[in-house]
Amino acid sequence: MKKGKWRKKILAGFLGILMLAGVSGCQEALSEEFEEDQVIAEAKEMVERINAGELEEVWEDTFNVVMQNGTDPEELQENIDYYLKDKGEFQDFDKIQVRGITDRDTGTPYATVMVLAAYEDGKVMFTISFDTDMKCAGFYVK
Numbered sequence: 399m400k401k402g403k404w405r406k407k408i409l410a411g412f413l414g415i416l417m418l419a420g421v422s423g424c425q426e427a428l429s430e431e432f433e434e435d436q437v438i439a440e441a442k443e444m445v446e447r448i449n450a451g452e453l454e455e456v457w458e459d460t461f462n463v464v465m466q467n468g469t470d471p472e473e474l475q476e477n478i479d480y481y482l483k484d485k486g487e488f489q490d491f492d493k494i495q496v497r498g499i500t501d502r503d504t505g506t507p508y509a510t511v512m513v514l515a516a517y518e519d520g521k522v523m524f525t526i527s528f529d530t531d532m533k534c535a536g537f538y539v540k
Contacts, residue, residue: 428498429507431530438494441511441526444534448478449488449515462533474537481539486518499527508535 428434440460447456454471493514500507506529513524527536 426498426500428496428509429500429530431507432498432509432528434496436532437496437509437511437528440528440532441494441513441524442491444526445491445513445515445524446488449482453478460534461537462529462531462535465534465537478539481522482517485520485522489516489518492516492521506530510536 428437444456444460447453453475457466457471457474491513493512495512497510497512498507499510508527508529510525510527513526515522515524523540525536525538525540526534529535
């Protein structure tokens with residue numbers, strides 16, 4: 399991989415950590431502005447679409463402007479491929495957990511869904527945050 403790409407990935411990872419650090423000031427129950435069933439359904443649909451090879455469409459349809467400006471579909475695909483390359487076919491959702499987070503600077507509530515997806519040869523954790531417009535405001539794969 400080219401040196402510039404590694405720098406971009408490190409920078410993107412660092413910016414993601416900074417964003418989470420700023421938002422994670424208050425982990426709490428889900429805000430009344432969200433419906434837990436809807437948040438879970440949206441997160442599951444995103445994971446299913448990504449598994450079906452629709453990452454660019456997911457990026458266009460669900461990522462908010464800040465997320466779209468912070469990454470591009472090609473970079474995102476490289477990162478997802480890295481974690482999914484040896485996992486085989488998607489099987490099911492193993493565990494799903496929902497939390498509320500409030501940005502301590504702005505008071506903006508977010509819903510964060512941790513989706514543990516089971517594949518033939520392993521598991522992958524998707525952490526997806528939504529803003530009150532149900533747009534993806536944070537996305538992390540591990």
